Amino acid sequence: MTDTRSPHGFSCFPGNSGFSYIEDFDERALDITPNPPLLWLWYMDDTFTVFQEYFIAKFTDNFNSIDLHIQFTVKEKEGHYYPS
Numbered sequence: 001m002t003d004t005r006s007p008h009g010f011s012c013f014p015g016n017s018g019f020s021y022i023e024d025f026d027e028r029a030l031d032i033t034p035n036p037p038l039l040w041l042w043y044m045d046d047t048f049t050v051f052q053e054y055f056i057a058k059f060t061d062n063f064n065s066i067d068l069h070i071q072f073t074v075k076e077k078e079g080h081y082y083p084s
Helices: 017-032 053-064
Strands: 039-043 046-050
Touching: 017 039, 017 053
Parallel strands: none
Antiparallel strands: 039 046
């Protein structure tokens, strides 16, 4: 049974195995990415990343092709403000 309130819809097992899967997924995805971000900060189910602008779309496509149940979305800086 899946708890839809948990990040990415993972079941809430003792030890937060859903979070362990996401952490492992992120590490594997970054290892095989041809142009990794300059900065990658991860917390729960959010990331803050810094890229050279021309790598954003390629990274997103590559990342999203690894596991179709986990999709990376992009919110870009607008003017002097970062999205919340």
